Amino acid sequence: MAEKFDIVTKALQKMLEEKKYAALRDLLLVMYPSDIAELFYDVEEEKIPLIFRLLPKELAAETFVEMEPEAQELLIRSFSDNELKEIVDELYVDDAADLVEEMPANVVKRILKQADPEMRKSINQILRYPDNSAGSLMTTEYVSLRPEMTVEEAILRIRRQGVDKETIYTCYVTAKDRKLQGIVTVKDLLLAEDDELKITDIMSTNVISVSTLTDQEEVARMLAKYNFLALPVVDGEDRMVGIITFDDAMDVIEEETTEDMEIMGGMLPSEKTYLRSSAFDLFKNRIPWLMLLMVSATFTGLIITAFEGALAAQVALTAFIPMLMGTGGNSGAQSSVTVIRALSLDELRFADIGTVIWKELRTAILCGIALAVVCFAKIWLVDHLLMGNEDITLMVNAVVCLTLAATVVLAKLVGCCLPMVAKVLKLDPAVMASPFISTIVDALSLLVYFLVAKSLLGV
Amino acid sequence: MAEKFDIVTKALQKMLEEKKYAALRDLLLVMYPSDIAELFYDVEEEKIPLIFRLLPKELAAETFVEMEPEAQELLIRSFSDNELKEIVDELYVDDAADLVEEMPANVVKRILKQADPEMRKSINQILRYPDNSAGSLMTTEYVSLRPEMTVEEAILRIRRQGVDKETIYTCYVTAKDRKLQGIVTVKDLLLAEDDELKITDIMSTNVISVSTLTDQEEVARMLAKYNFLALPVVDGEDRMVGIITFDDAMDVIEEETTEDMEIMGGMLPSEKTYLRSSAFDLFKNRIPWLMLLMVSATFTGLIITAFEGALAAQVALTAFIPMLMGTGGNSGAQSSVTVIRALSLDELRFADIGTVIWKELRTAILCGIALAVVCFAKIWLVDHLLMGNEDITLMVNAVVCLTLAATVVLAKLVGCCLPMVAKVLKLDPAVMASPFISTIVDALSLLVYFLVAKSLLGV
Numbered sequence: 080m081a082e083k084f085d086i087v088t089k090a091l092q093k094m095l096e097e098k099k100y101a102a103l104r105d106l107l108l109v110m111y112p113s114d115i116a117e118l119f120y121d122v123e124e125e126k127i128p129l130i131f132r133l134l135p136k137e138l139a140a141e142t143f144v145e146m147e148p149e150a151q152e153l154l155i156r157s158f159s160d161n162e163l164k165e166i167v168d169e170l171y172v173d174d175a176a177d178l179v180e181e182m183p184a185n186v187v188k189r190i191l192k193q194a195d196p197e198m199r200k201s202i203n204q205i206l207r208y209p210d211n212s213a214g215s216l217m218t219t220e221y222v223s224l225r226p227e228m229t230v231e232e233a234i235l236r237i238r239r240q241g242v243d244k245e246t247i248y249t250c251y252v253t254a255k256d257r258k259l260q261g262i263v264t265v266k267d268l269l270l271a272e273d274d275e276l277k278i279t280d281i282m283s284t285n286v287i288s289v290s291t292l293t294d295q296e297e298v299a300r301m302l303a304k305y306n307f308l309a310l311p312v313v314d315g316e317d318r319m320v321g322i323i324t325f326d327d328a329m330d331v332i333e334e335e336t337t338e339d340m341e342i343m344g345g346m347l348p349s350e351k352t353y354l355r356s357s358a359f360d361l362f363k364n365r366i367p368w369l370m371l372l373m374v375s376a377t378f379t380g381l382i383i384t385a386f387e388g389a390l391a392a393q394v395a396l397t398a399f400i401p402m403l404m405g406t407g408g409n410s411g412a413q414s415s416v417t418v419i420r421a422l423s424l425d426e427l428r429f430a431d432i433g434t435v436i437w438k439e440l441r442t443a444i445l446c447g448i449a450l451a452v453v454c455f456a457k458i459w460l461v462d463h464l465l466m467g468n469e470d471i472t473l474m475v476n477a478v479v480c481l482t483l484a485a486t487v488v489l490a491k492l493v494g495c496c497l498p499m500v501a502k503v504l505k506l507d508p509a510v511m512a513s514p515f516i517s518t519i520v521d522a523l524s525l526l527v528y529f530l531v532a533k534s535l536l537g538v
Numbered sequence: 539m540a541e542k543f544d545i546v547t548k549a550l551q552k553m554l555e556e557k558k559y560a561a562l563r564d565l566l567l568v569m570y571p572s573d574i575a576e577l578f579y580d581v582e583e584e585k586i587p588l589i590f591r592l593l594p595k596e597l598a599a600e601t602f603v604e605m606e607p608e609a610q611e612l613l614i615r616s617f618s619d620n621e622l623k624e625i626v627d628e629l630y631v632d633d634a635a636d637l638v639e640e641m642p643a644n645v646v647k648r649i650l651k652q653a654d655p656e657m658r659k660s661i662n663q664i665l666r667y668p669d670n671s672a673g674s675l676m677t678t679e680y681v682s683l684r685p686e687m688t689v690e691e692a693i694l695r696i697r698r699q700g701v702d703k704e705t706i707y708t709c710y711v712t713a714k715d716r717k718l719q720g721i722v723t724v725k726d727l728l729l730a731e732d733d734e735l736k737i738t739d740i741m742s743t744n745v746i747s748v749s750t751l752t753d754q755e756e757v758a759r760m761l762a763k764y765n766f767l768a769l770p771v772v773d774g775e776d777r778m779v780g781i782i783t784f785d786d787a788m789d790v791i792e793e794e795t796t797e798d799m800e801i802m803g804g805m806l807p808s809e810k811t812y813l814r815s816s817a818f819d820l821f822k823n824r825i826p827w828l829m830l831l832m833v834s835a836t837f838t839g840l841i842i843t844a845f846e847g848a849l850a851a852q853v854a855l856t857a858f859i860p861m862l863m864g865t866g867g868n869s870g871a872q873s874s875v876t877v878i879r880a881l882s883l884d885e886l887r888f889a890d891i892g893t894v895i896w897k898e899l900r901t902a903i904l905c906g907i908a909l910a911v912v913c914f915a916k917i918w919l920v921d922h923l924l925m926g927n928e929d930i931t932l933m934v935n936a937v938v939c940l941t942l943a944a945t946v947v948l949a950k951l952v953g954c955c956l957p958m959v960a961k962v963l964k965l966d967p968a969v970m971a972s973p974f975i976s977t978i979v980d981a982l983s984l985l986v987y988f989l990v991a992k993s994l995l996g997v
Contacts, residue, residue, distance in 0.1 A: 109744045113763050238728050247725055248707050265724055266706055269697050285568045303792065304572050306785035308767070325784055326765035329791070333762065336795050337879055340802075344875030345868050353880040354890065358900035365872050366905055369946075372868050373909055374916065376861035383857040384927070390856060397849060397856055398842040401863060401980050402835035408867070409804050409831050409973045413824050416803030420796055421812040434813065441817035446825055450832055457833065468843070487828075514868045521860050 087114075088121050095126060104133040112138065116145035128157040140169030147355065148181040155186050164193040171245050172198060173218035173327070176205040204320075213298050214291030216331070217312045217321030222250040226260055226279035230271045233263065233278055246324055249309050252282045257318040259311055262286050288313045291320060295331050300425060302328040339423060343416065343512035345372065372518055379404075379521045386529040389538040395470035396532060399479045400525070402454075407486040407524040408517035410446065414439050414494030415516050419508045422498060429503045435495050443491035447484035455480045478532045485531070486524040493519055546573075547580050554585060563592040571597065575604035587616040599628030606814065607640040614645050623652040630704050631657060632677035632786070635664040663779075672757050673750030675790070676771045676780030681709040685719055685738035689730045692722065692737055705783055708768050711741045716777040718770055721745050747772045750779060754790045759884060761787040798882060802875065802971035804831065831977055838863075838980045845988040848997040854929035855991060858938045859984070861913075866945040866983040867976035869905065873898055873953030874975050878967045881957060888962045894954050902950035906943035914939045937991050944990075945983040952978055 087106070094103040107115060107130070115134070119127055131154055134142060143151065143166055155163060167175060167190060175194065179187050179202055191199055201219045208214025222244050224233050233250065241247040250268075252261040261282030271281055288311040289298050302310055302325050312321045338348040345368040349356060383390070383400075390397055418435065421427040427435065458476045462468050494516050498508035532538055546565070553562040566574060566589070574593070578586055590613055593601060602610065602625055614622060626634060626649060634653065638646050638661055650658055660678045667673025681703050683692050692709065700706040709727075711720040720741030730740055747770040748757050761769055761784050771780045797807040804827040808815060842849070842859075849856055877894065880886040886894065917935045921927050953975050957967035991997055 111744075111746065111764055234728065241725060241729055247728070265728070266700060269693070269706070269724070270700055285570075287570065303785075303788045305570055306788075325788075326762075329762045329765075329784075329788065332788070332791065333883070337883070340799070340875055340879050343799075344871050346872050346876070349876075352883075352885050353876055354885060354893065356897075358897050358904065361876075361897065361901040362904040362908075365869075365901065366908055369865060369868055369872075369905055369909060370912060373861060373865050373913060373942075376864045377916070377920070379860035379864075380857040380921075383860070387853055387856070391850070391853060394846055394850060395843075397846075398839040400859060401838035401842070401984070402832060404860060404863070405835045405838075405977065405980060406828060406832050408976070409828055410824075412803050412973065413805050413828075416799055417805070417808075417812055417820075420799050424792070424796070424811075426811050426813060431813065438815075438817050438820065442820040442824065445817065445821040446828060449821075449825055450828060453829060454832060457836070461836070462839075483832075514871065517867070518864060521864060525860070 088118060091118060091122075091130075095122075095130070100133060103130070107134055108138070112141035113145045115142045116147075116150075119146060119150055124153060128154055132162075136165055136169055140166050144170065144174045147352075149355075151178065152182060152186060155182070155189070160189070160193060163189060167194050167198070171218050172201040172220055173205065173216065173245075173321075176202045176215070179206065208291055211295045212291060213289045213293040213295060213310075213312050213323060214320070216295050216298065216327055217291075217323050218245050219321045220244050221309070221311075221319075221322040222247050223319065224250050224252050224263060224278050226252050226254065226277070226282070228278045229274065230268050230276050230278070230281070231274040234268055234274075237265065237268075245322070246309050249307070249322075251311055251319055251322070252278055253319050259286060259288060259313055259317065259319040260284065262311070286311065288319075289323070290315070296335050296423075298323055299328040299331040299335070303332070335423075339419070339509045342507060342509035343419065345369070345512075345514035368514060372514055375518050376521070379518075379525055382522060382525045382529070386525075386532075389529055389532055389536075392538045393470070393475065393532065393536060395468065395475050396478070396528070400528070403479070403482055403486055403524050403528060404517075404521045406450065406483060407490040407520040410443070410487045411490035411494035411516040411520045412512070414443075414491045415498055415512050418495045418498045419512060422502055422508050427499070429499055432496070432499050435499065436492065439491045439495040440488070443488040446491070447487040450487060451480040451484040454483055474535055478528070478535050481535075482524065482528045482531050485527050486520065489523050489527070490516070490520040493523070547577060550577060550581070550589075554581075554589070559592060562589070566593055567597070571600035572604045574601045575606075575609075578605060578609055583612060587613055591621075595624055595628055599625050603629065603633045606811075608814070610637065611641060611645060614641070614648065619648070619652060622648060626653050626657070630677050631660040631679055632664065632675065632704075635661045635674070638665065667750055670754045671750060672748045672752040672754060672769075672771050672782060673779070675754050675757065675786055676750075676782050677704050678780045679703050680768070680770075680778075680781040681706050682778065683709045683711050683722060683737050685711050685713065685736070685741070687737045688733065689727050689735050689737070689740070690733040693727055693733075696724070696727075704781070705768050708766070708781075710770055710778055710781070711737055712778050718745060718747060718772055718776065718778040719743065721770070745770065748782070749774070755794050757782055758787040758790040758794070762791065794882075798878070798968045801966060801968035802878065804828070804971075804973035827973060831973055834977050835980070838977075838984055841981060841984045841988070845984075845991075848988055848991055848995075851997045852929070852934065852991065852995060854927065854934050855937070855987070859987070862938070862941055862945055862983050862987060863976075863980045865909065865942060866949040866979040869902070869946045870949035870953035870975040870979045871971070873902075873950045874957055874971050877954045877957045878971060881961055881967050886958070888958055891955070891958050894958065895951065898950045898954040899947070902947040905950070906946040909946060910939040910943040913942055933994055937987070937994050940994075941983065941987045941990050944986050945979070948982050948986070949975070949979040952982070 091106065127150060131139060175198060179190060205215060220243060222237055222240060237247050248265045250263050251259060252263060254260055261284040263278055263282045267281050287305060291312055291314055298310060309322045309324045311319055312323060314320050341348050347364040347367060349364055455476055458471060458479060463471045497511035497516060501508045501511045586609060590598060634657060638649060664674060679702060681696055681699060696706050707724045709722050710718060711722060713719055720743040722737055722741045726740050746764060750771055750773055757769060768781045768783045770778055771782060773779050800807050806823040806826060808823055914935055917930060917938060922930045956970035956975060960967045960970045
């Protein structure tokens with residue numbers, strides 16, 4: 080794919096240089112909107128409006144939606160009022176609302192001025208809903224049918240109104256009071272045995288809908304779970320206000336996954352893609368957690384200082400600190416990542432915490448024993464016999480391996496519990512991921528180490 | 539949602555106990571297949587066939603598809619040959635192929651015996667493709683049209699064949715040699731101005747297709763990128779063999795994301811959901827990386843042993859080891875997580891490695907300086923003045939903070955390069971995530987620490 084793409088980019092550059100605009104237009108006409116938008120990354124900024132003007136109206140609007148905000152702003156600034164109006168007229172309401180949210184105030188003013196009154200009203204309605212809610216994600220353009228229509232009338236209505244709707248395949252049956260009564264798919268309509276059947280007789284009344292305030296992540300999960308093309312959105316009085324389509328759900332899942340991974344990696348969620356983020360953007364997202372974790376590592380330092388005497392007496396103990404802390408961190412990360420993912424897939428609820436702890440405890444004991452046995456053999460064979468380190472006595476070895484097993488158990492328990500507790504406190508479980516947990520586990524493992532050393536070695 | 543669900547589960551349990559099967563059936567009839575499948579988790583095993591038999595044929599098949607393999611096997615074993623045939627007849631070919639892949643040999647034999655010859659052929663065809671390929675994911679049930687048909691004939695064909703097709707909304711136009719010539723959507727057909735228009739005149743010939751061997755992750759990304767309902771799959775001779783629908787793509791994305799997170803958390807990818815995995819399953823997935831990382835931590839141990847003299851002379855140095863290693867590990871994890879995610883979203887290619895290194899270097903320098911300054915102040919104020927630790931001289935402080943800054947830079951460079959190198963070596967970049975990188979960074983940071991200490995403190 081990537082290679083084919085480079086060839087197209089080169090062809091396009093050449094046509095631009097040689098001013099072969101007719102050929103360029105023909106090339107663009109056989110391309111898909113998201114590919115054209117991608118092409119713009121590799122084109123000099125001042126050429127973008129020129130290429131864009133070669134696109135026919137509909138393709139232009141579809142391409143516009145796929146572009147990055149920076150390029151969109153650049154284009155709008157180069158548009159005449161008329162050109163802007165043509166694009167805005169072609170946009171779906173949800174895309175127009177996204178655009179209005181991204182652009183600076185003076186650009187927004189121009190966009191709203193060019194939008195027709197009905198679209199302006201719909202945009203304003205969508206913008207009133209909180210960020211990340213179903214209301215802010217939905218579009219108000221759907222096909223609505225009346226229960227008393229016949230199949231034939233319904234098909235006629237779709238034919239008349241369908242061009243401007245984001246999906247025509249699922250139609251929403253509403254009464255005069257705009258309350259949602261059922262859904263009918265185009266498949267139902269086409270496969271209906273008799274054109275004179277009433278919609279009310281073939282519609283499915285068992286409708287799953289979301290409220291305008293439902294979190295967008297839950298909406299996306301529901302679309303994925305039920306394999307729907309679209310979900311209806313209703314307001315507080317059960318009146319139909321919009322729909323959310325599967326392609327928006329896919330975008331939400333992608334966004335939320337990236338956010339989860341960033342948070343789990345000890346960063347603030349990013350606003351832009353990696354290549355579009357400046358070094359300073361990255362710095363701003365990364366430094367808070369680094370700072371916090373560095374300062375909290377003071378505790379591990381304090382523990383070491385408190386046991387300085389023990390370390391001085393048994394210098395061999397120091398060499399195993401990184402291995403113990405590392406294994407503890409890794410064990411904790413395994414459990415927390417697993418639990419965080421299961422929570423975000425709705426596979427786990429807080430009520431399962433007992434099951435989770437019991438499962439993790441048994442897993443931890445298995446891992447702890449296996450690691451301790453291998454570690455014991457390795458230390459004895461490699462460090463003691465092979466390297467001839469006399470400081471590493473049988474007792475020192477026992478202290479290390481006992482601590483290792485205990486650390487693994489502690490780490491896995493901390494790792495599985497913290498995300499679940501975060502969930503019940505309505506915090507994001509992903510915050511409780513590896514960096515946070517390793518700091519806690521580091522402190523715990525050192526404490527255990529020195530306590531075991533004290534009691535077994537008497538240092 | 540979850541609460542509502544518990545209420546339904548309780549109602550169902552009660553109806554079961556009181557043998558109110560008619561009421562139970564009415565309740566199931568208004569539920570969605572994936573919800574019914576979920577209900578089965580909380581029901582005693584021997585009751586599952588009983589409840590399942592209450593479902594009408596189509597709902598039964600749809601529910602069956604959503605169930606876990608264990609429950610499916612249980613059901614099939616309780617089915618008579620006739621019952622099995624009824625379900626198998628209702629399945630889509632891709633779901634039937636998935637089922638055959640999951641079941642043990644004797645169950646597979648029964649399934650294939652009950653499938654009609656055409657379905658048996660299609661199942662066998664799908665099973666011949668490699669795991670995770672487009673061929674193994676596709677279904678062979680799509681609507682195909684001929685270019686010379688009229689719009690009216692096409693609609694008639696959809697009406698006649700549509701019931702058994704996974705999607706009717708995108709139709710594939712093929713010539714007699716089965717080569718894919720174009721696509722037509724039901725929207726195109728419904729909105730066509732004249733019923734007598736030929737398909738060849740309204741079809742879109744600019745078709746994006748995938749080969750049977752394309753990786754399923756790429757297929758899913760393409761569906762998400764272009765917002766298609768389905769993608770056609772063609773064989774080596776460009777003949778149309780099947781389609782992949784958006785709902786399968788959503789499942790693939792979910793699976794692959796889970797797999798990425800597990801690998802990044804230092805685990806082997808799991809086969810089952812968390813609650814269905816036994817402690818031993820978890821142990822098997824987790825112990826290999828723990829073992830490997832524990833053994834490789836030997837190097838950090840060796841470095842400490844080599845500098846034992848320095849540590850004995852300047853005991854204060856030991857207390858900062860956890861902080862240095864922890865900050866290094868976190869810095870490296872930040873970079874690797876960011877790069878791994880960008881690679882898997884196709885935002886980065888190997889050709890960008892120069893840009894990435896330059897961006898990470900500047901970010902690392904910013905983070906390194908900020909952390910070193912705060913660390914210096916903290917050590918001086920807290921450890922030296924407040925705690926009165928005389929061992930921590932200005933020079934010791936300088937050694938710690940210089941090492942800290944250098945470690946952050948090294949960690950970020952290692953963190954961003956390793957996943958990109960993995961990608962170009964056709965390894966999974968996710969393997970190069972935090973646990974692996976922290977082990978490398980641990981060793982590097984200790985080396986830097988002792989070298990800086992040696993030159994500044996002369997220990």
